[in-house]
């Protein structure tokens with residue numbers, strides 16, 4: 001049996017009295033695009049941070065690409081790519097420099113470095129902007145640069161935390177296409193979080209819906225929609241069905257700006 | 268055990284032994300390489316925007332031109348055979364390196380808020396190597412200050428020692444001094460966590476470090492309690508070494524060996540602590 005890309009057992013993280021992630025148990029197969037879905041505060045970022053070794057779990061355990069996230073952190077770090085929720089490319093460097101530095105940090109062999117950086121820039125449609133300071137990039141370009149950065153070392157598992165937060169619909173569409181193509185070309189497992197239902201619907205093979213730190217439902221988008229016994233249900237309705245809550249999604253320009261600011265603050 | 272088996276076993280243990288020897292070297296090599304990548308990153312940033320280095324020239328210029336000239340004139344501070352300006356020039360070099368290093372930690376808070384720290388931390392880079400790279404790049408900034416202070420001091424008639432070995436010594440001390448105080452600053456940043464608190468504490472830290480040292484007056488004229496503090500202040504040893512290396516005919520009070528040892532040990536200790544704290548910044 002192939003080793004799952006991600007396997008968690010009762011993974012839990014508390015902050016004081018708050019349980020941000022409550023006994024998360026899930027298994028993601030190699031090559032899947034898996035979505036963690038839920039509103040702000042559901043615990044998605046906390047779960048991702050534990051899986052990428054940034055945050056020690058309070059209890060439970062997990063493996064990523066077969067390595068334990070607490071005891072084999074270096075092996076996990078070699079196997080993963082990670083794009084944090086915040087737009088985090090270094091604005092005072094060019095796109096090319098951002099990638100070059102990470103190629104070095106990820107031990108990409110010297111002879112392949114420049115080639116991989118150029119390929120990644122090309123793949124993400126950023127050749128033209130490579131030598132400009134990232135400060136002048138649009139949000140969508142920064143996101144694509146960050147995804148390029150996270151795939152330089154051909155990771156087996158790629159973690160994307162809210163990859164399209166704060167992007168306009170066109171930029172969001174472009175990021176979706178790149179993620180799909182990336183998975184197809186590299187057979188990388190992709191784990192992403194989102195609070196946009198359309199995003200999960202468009203991209204993910206399977207999703208787990210999180211609410212207040214717990215998974216309330218999981219399965220393929222189609223199966224979840226089928227499970228609530230309503231024809232042509234949207235994932236929004238699925239969410240409402242399982243949580244009794246309304247999930248705001250989409251939203252006005254003002255909302256997006258606000259999410260983007262919160263995104264910068266929290267993460 | 269047959270002869271062959273014995274030979275094979277022996278060969279095995281030899282190669283194990285060799286590997287055992289090589290492992291620490293390989294790890295140390297990796298550590299240095301990664302630290303240099305981080306330093307390269309900072310150097311590239313500086314190259315895109317070197318204006319920071321120029322604005323930093325104003326403060327040492329004021330100290331040397333105004334304070335230095337005036338105090339040389341009134342002979343208020345006993346500095347033996349050295350003119351006061353010569354006495355203070357190494358002190359002002361140490362000071363400007365200190366000022367550039369002591370606020371360096373704020374970049375960590377920034378990078379945390381931007382998510383940049385998170386991305387460094389998920390790479391297989393050892394934490395202490397990241398911190399060492401940052402310390403080295405503070406050293407590069409410090410060297411730019413050294414160039415400015417040397418130019419000012421030479422212009423004002425300070426008798427500079429141009430012996431290449433002495434210059435190399437100054438480079439080493441400046442990098443060490445910058446590394447030491449920037450890492451200290453990083454530790455403070457990791458502990459206080461917000462920009463506002465850090466800026467407040469930065470202001471409060473700088474002046475005592477500067478005044479409780481031999482930078483602009485000899486320790487001998489200090490009251491007893493201040494003398495004790497100054498002797499524990501690493502800046503004193505940095506200034507002491509710079510006075511010996513920068514000035515023609517300069518001499519060190521504590522001995523260059525002790526000066527270097529204090530700076531190296533303190534820096535190494537701080538890097539260990541900072542590496543530990545840095546990995547918790549992203550939580």
Ligand SMILES: Nc1ncnc2c1ncn2[C@@H]1O[C@H](COP(=O)(O)OP(=O)(O)O)[C@@H](O)[C@H]1O
Pocket residue numbers: 015018020038039040041042043044045046047266267550
């Ligand atoms: N470092 C932290 N300290 C205290 N509480 C935190 C911290 N990080 C997250 N939380 C809390 O944990 C909960 C889950 O947050 P998060 O994982 O960021 O959710 P999401 O990414 O789904 O929006 C929230 O209530 C948040 O306030």
Ligand SMILES: [Mg+2]
Pocket residue numbers: 044045046085162267
């Ligand atoms: Mg989040």
